[in-house]
Amino acid sequence: MSDLHVGSERADDAEAAAIERVLATTGPAVARVSARVTLGGMQATASRRHLLLPGLWALQDAVGWISPGGLNSLCLALGVPPAEGYGVATFYDLLRTERPSTTIERRCDDLACLLAIEPPIPTDVDAVESSPCLGQCDRGAASLIQTCGAPPRIETPDREPRVDAGPSPRLLRRALTGAVTSLADYRALGGFVALAAARTMGAEAVVDAVTAAGLRGRGGAAFPTGAKWRAVASETATEKHVVANADESEPGTFKDRVLMERDPFSLIEALAVAGFAVGARTGWIYVRGEYPEAYQRLVAALDESSAAGLLEGITIEIRRGAGAYICGEETALLESIEGYRGEPRNKPPYPTTHGLFGAPTVINNVETLINVLDIVEHGPDAWRSVGTHDSPGTRLLCLSGHVEHPGVYERPMGVRLADVIAEAGGVRGARPLQAVLLGGAAGAFVHPDQRDLELSFEAAHEAGVGLGSGVVMLFDDTVDLRAVVRRAARFFAHESCGQCVPCRVGTQRQVEVLTSERPDTALLDDLEQVMRDASICGLGHTASSLVRSARTLGVL
Amino acid sequence: MTIELRIDDAIVTAEQGDTIRDVAARHGVEIPTLCWAANLTPVNVCRLCVVEVEGSRPLVPACSRPVEADMVVSTNSHRVRTSRRMVLELLASSVDLDRAEPELLDQIEEYGARPERFAAGATKHAPVKQQDELYVRDYQRCVLCYKCVEACGDDAQHTFAISVAGRGFDAHISTEFDTALPDSACVYCGNCIAVCPTGALTPLTEFVRREAGEWRPDQQSVTRTVCAFCGVGCNLDLHVQDGEVVKVTSPADHDITQGNLCIKGRFGWQHLR
Amino acid sequence: MFGAGGGTSSYREIEDADVIVLWGSNAREAHPIFFHHVLAGLRKGASMYVVDPRRTASAAFADVWLGLDVGSDIALANGVAREIIAAGLVDREFIDAATDGFDELVTAVEPWTLDRTAAITGLPQLQIRDFAHAIGGARRLQLCWTLGITEHITAVDNVFALINLALLTGNVGRWGSGLVPLRGQNNVQGGGDMGAIPARLPGFADLTDASERAPFERMWQAAVPSRPGLHLSQMFEAMHSGSLRALWVIGENPADSEADGEHARAALGALDILVVQDLYLTRTAAMADVVFPAAAGWAETDGTVTNSERRVQRVRAAVAPPGQARDDLAIVFDLAAAFGHDWGAPNAETVWNEVRSLSRNHAGMSYQRLDTLGGLQWPCLDDDDLGAPFLHGRLWARPIEGPRAPLQCVEWQPPADALDEHFPLRLTTGRVLDGYNTGVQTARFPSPIRSGATLDLAAATAMRYAVDDGEVVRVVSRRGAIPMTVRIVESLPPDLAFTTFHFPEIADVNRLTADAWDPKSGTAEFKATAIRLESIDADTQGGRA
Ligand SMILES: Cc1cc2nc3c(=O)[nH]c(=O)nc-3n(C[C@H](O)[C@H](O)[C@H](O)COP(=O)(O)O)c2cc1C
Ligand code: SF4
Ligand code: SF4
Ligand code: SF4
Ligand code: FES
Secondary structure, eight states: OOOOOOOOOOOHHHHHHHHHHHHHTOOSSSEEETEEEEEEEEEHHHGGGGHHHHHHHHHHHHHSSOHHHHHHHHHHHOOOOOOHHHHHTTTTTTSSSSSSSEEEEEEOOOOOHTOOSSSOOOOOOOOOEEEEEEOOTTTSSSSEEETTOOOOOOEEOOOEEEEOOOSSSSSSTTTSSOOOHHHHHHHHHTTHHHHHHHHHHHHHHHHHOOOHHOOOSSSSSSSBHHHHHHHHHTOSSSOOOEEEEEESSSSTTTHHHHEEEEEEHHHHHHHHHHHHHHHHHHEEOOOOOOHHHHHHHHHHHHHHHHHHHTTTTTTEEEEEEOOGGGGSSSHHHHHHHHHHOOOOOOOSSSSTTSSGGGGGEEEEHHHHHHHHHHHHHHOHHHHSSSOSSBSSSSSEEEEEEEBBSSSEEEEEEEEEHHHHHHHHHBBGGGOOEEEESSSSSSSSEEOOTTTTTTEEEHHHTTTOOOOOOTTEEEETOOOOOOOOOOOOHHHHHHHHSSSSSHHHHHHHHHHHHHSSSSHHHHHHHHHHHHHHHHHSSHHHHHHHHHHHHHEEEEEE | OEEEEETTTTEEEETTTTHHHOOOOOOOOOOOSOOOOOOSSOOOOOOOTEETTTOSSEEEEETTTTOOOOEESSSSSSHHHHHHHHHHHHHHHSOOOOOHHHHHHHHHHTTTTGGGGGGTSSOOOOBBBBOOSSSSOOGOOOOSHHHHHHTTTTTOOOOOOEEEEEGGGEEEEOOOOGGOGGGOOOOOOOHHHHHOOOSSEEEEHHHHHHHHOOOOGGGGGGEEEESSSSOOOOOEEEEEETTTTEEEOOTTTOOTTTTTTHHHHHHHGGGOO | OTTTOSSOOOOOGGOOEEEEEESSOOOOHHHHEEEHHHHHHHHOOEEEEEEEESOOOOOGGOOEEEEOTTTHHHHHHHHHHHHHTTTTOOHHHHHHEEEHHHHHHHHTTTOOOOOHHHHHHOOHHHHHHHHHHHHHHHHOOOOOHHHHHHTTTTTTHHHHHHHHHHHHHTTTTTTEEEEOOOOSTTTHHHHHTTSSSTTGGGGGGTOHHHHHHHHHHHTSSSSSSOOOOOOOHHHHHHHHHSOOOEEEEESHHHHHHSHHHHHHHHHHHHEEEEEEEEOOOHHHHOOOOOEBBBBBBTTEEEEEEEEETTTEEEEESSSSSTTOOHHHHHHHHHHHHHOOOOOOSSHHHHHHHHHHHHGGGGOOOOOHHHHHHTTSSOOSSSSSSOSSSSSEEEGSSSSSSSSSSEOOOOOOOSSOOOSSEEESSEEEEEEEEOOOOSSSSSGGGTTTOOOOEEEEEEEHHHTTTTTOTTTTEEEESSSOEEEOOOOOSOOOOEEEEESSSOOOTOOGGTSSOOOBBTTOOBOOTTEEEEEEEEETTTTTTOOOO
16 A cells, blocks of 8 residues: 555546446445545555456457556555556556557467468458467467457367377366356356265365376476365365466466367366365456456356356355466466566465465366366266376366367376377378477477387386476478477567566567577576576566577577 | 575575575575566566576576575576576677666676677667656666566556566667656656666756766765654665765664655755756 | 653553644654654554544544644543543543642533533544544553644643543543654753753753752852743844844754744844854745854764663764864853853763763763663662653552642633634644654655645635635735645545645745744644635736635
């Protein structure tokens, strides 16, 4: 809380109405009781801070940008200093602090879209910007269209992507049949059985089952989910949270989007199970800002589920990200929900003890959470019956790039890389394969020689690569991999939160060195070392991993 | 609770809750810092203070990491020195450090940083901002240590006139919409200036002398006295050069001010001139 | 306070309070670094009530702002006291063991029902009740005030009324609980401690008590007058009546700062001799027969000052005074010499050591200890004493040590300068962040936030009196009239005008103020002037009011 000095501009009618909607339930931070009495204070301000990002979105949606008047009025209402409001707004790509052209196309020029067959479809726009991966790599050449007065929307070529549930359909079971958009349909497909089962089993038994199943996180770090849940369940605090990380932004990743667009109720249900298991009464879903369809489906599913009284004991809020890859990092995501710049926290302490609003928090990837439904409903043993010993269950793989049939493929953990590629129709146009990118921009290339690689955590680890978020991106022999590496480097420089020196300046320097005629390997070595060793978060730690991989392949 | 840990070659005792830096400093092991200050909450962003802790894959920031029993800390290993050297190279190649605290310049020497290796790289260029008769803000010298933001914000002043805006290499200190400082929430307490380690923020009086080559810290004496402008009793350190007061600061370790002042204490002395 | 003459607490204590009350104090602007300690308390979870007619910069941080009517403080305090008693929130054990006068107080505040309190203060009953319960429920209450309490004709009674609240709830004499009068100037506390008030000698010794005078008479080998001197308001009365003919003004600018300025300047002008000792040729100095140019006490001389937490700290000479300016002490010593008394060579430390030999409270404060310990809070009785962070811990001994603390029955009375149909608007004055007193020093640095003196009004008030933002109007009181520029602000309730007094050249506000003063303290009622607004081009006749 501050002196709250703001300039003289104020919100116009449309902006004022937008702010009012965001504050509908809480009211402003300072309440005027009479001409001589006001109520406010630090508590009142602090408890409204998390409305800053929804407020900024409301302004952006209403008039196409965050105007000085809009920001001033929003800040006054929330008790947020305008400099901080501005600092938060300028953190996100999709929030604009300069009056924009009426319609802006943010055209994806990231790894997969660079390789797309179709040229970008022409749209009627006033300006085109470059965008990092939009998570539409199965469709190709995607754009995000931002128009004043409306929420953003995605445009892609009219191609029906593959959703292939493989031999043991689990996660994609319902998604296979198209989008499940009503509660009735969801229930007809077995929805909300797991939540009921969880309530019958009791919280501890749910945590036990998840632990026994050996489920490991699908968001990238492969951390054992049971251990995370147990840590939070054993905390005695009365305030706890569960958070679904639906910010999917790793270039080449789109599986969570497919799940949320086609099976939104399952995420709601899974989050309710998680909340029940660890004793959290509030759940949050943080959806990537570039996923308008997933967002709308989730909002509708949440409304219908809670209207039907299915979510007793937990209040779920859905938050929209606003264009910042770093907000997928779990602590940055928490900061973002809280209404601050999405700057990752130093760890320890971990979210399990100091999470959202300082309270113990479980944060899991969408795919991780949805796995829990089957574990609870069918028991850990049944769930473990596919996959490998150390990587039980199935995995969603995002095939893209030079593959014949891009799409999401659900496969038992441990499936051979070559098999999946073959099942996806092989290399597009049957050209020779030059390399496969596993794990996204933060991942590594594998050489065609390694096509027998088993896609399990342990085998990938042994091979010195990571499964990450399930990216399997193919590059045929025509691709200049150096350009791919440069694009990835540019991605990290663009997405660095800017907080810590190794990453803020290091990612910039890495781009510069890679862009030079003959990249100086001594500089690359030093940059890699300082970013990996001394950065605050995983972005910096892995920002050079593709460079390293390319050098190992002899590409650089 | 007292615990034991190893720092370099010595087994040392510490209290739970101490940071590695605290404990090291107490035992005479110097760990360089840039974004850390005694009167601010650690933000651990500069990463100059990183040390190696057994069992941790990345290096850890000594300024903020609490000690644990039986920790094994190396403060000066090759890995540590490489990271520090690189942090210094990255900073010195992107911003102008010639007015930085002398310690920082010494460290560039000590760690053998060679910023010229990145001579072709982008630098932070920004026009010098002088929007009033008290301050100069020269963000080409800004290392984004967050200290000014913390001092203006919830570590002291609670005015929040400035914040970090933008992202990545473009991140910078700004008022809302880059509003001129006199139109912002700024109350000219100068608490941001007091903590800035690089000379990015200076009082106009100091800036003018520096530009004229007449700023000579080695010839300045410092006399402690008490501010005359209200009944709080803030301690002032009067910096005197050539028989004139040239700057006023407040001791960071004094429990009344913790280094902070208001506009009257920080600039009211100018009536002496 | 109960005979101690200083605030009871240390600044740090407010960081550990659970309820903070700023009553007639805009510490955010007037005591900014004290407010940092308040902020630390708020961050730790304290709730804050700000009682002030204006929604000040401090009130912006408050959980509750109570914008009472100017001059209704006693009404509110009595109403709160009654509610605390009625709701059973009194600390009975403390009251019985450590205070006097409870039954009388119960009777005295009985008429102050919520209904009546609301009517007099203009505050809603519900909020008065909540406020009382917050104070009653506080475990560690810090009750702070400044000139909003003391620049009234009931100044001393206002303070008594606040002390009652702390005593009723046992919020004194313990870490985190206490009464904090924030001093307006850097050494008001020290001046008082050193006897610069009519009835006291250094160390708060009672002038009228022969046994307390005796050590001074022995030390000085001279008789000390047993009759109290005059306070400022009495001096001006005496000047008007002609019984005071010569005046030596040291570091004050009464020509600008006295209420009813015209009248005050007439008094100064009528003196036989006026001697002014100051850093600058102030308006007062300009009227003087003799001016002694003085060194700046905080940068050009050595000595001590005492702050609002009773902490004595060293000031030190860092630079030489300009031109002919000299150390105050040297001027005084020379003057003594001119009168035929050789006081030796002026030296701040020897003067201080004399103080220490006469004042028990300061005995342990050698320069050396003050230097190494960063100041000491009185009482500091000897060289082993680390001083007193808070006072009156004695009230928690059982049985208590020393005298009981008296509850005082006080009655509300409205401001002397009454509102009527000719003067319908209340004007109050105050300090702003970058200003200090009459601006003699603070006008001399280029503050980017200098506001100038405007006549601040709520939009509703401006509309009611048909004046516009930026319009220059004639502000008329029963004493005089000055032109002022209207500024519309959000911090004021209806029918209240506000201005600062830092800019006498722009707006000589004290031509308006009344020299009615508190008979107990001699403080003038700067905070409550009755005014009307007139259109500036009104050679026509009258007020719009
Ligand atoms: C830079 C960065 C970006 C990340 N982005 C995502 C993301 O978009 N989605 C996600 O689930 N996890 C992401 N993570 C991983 C999360 O920090 C966290 O490990 C994950 O949400 C934990 O969930 P899980 O255990 O279910 O995988 C990212 C991590 C980093 C370092
Ligand atoms: S590593 Fe990069 S993204 Fe992560 S905290 Fe540091 S600057 Fe931000
Ligand atoms: S002078 Fe004070 S208020 Fe202004 S930016 Fe600096 S710290 Fe903030
Ligand atoms: S202006 Fe100074 S204090 Fe502020 S972030 Fe930059 S270097 Fe740090
Ligand atoms: S001093 Fe530790 S990170 Fe900057």
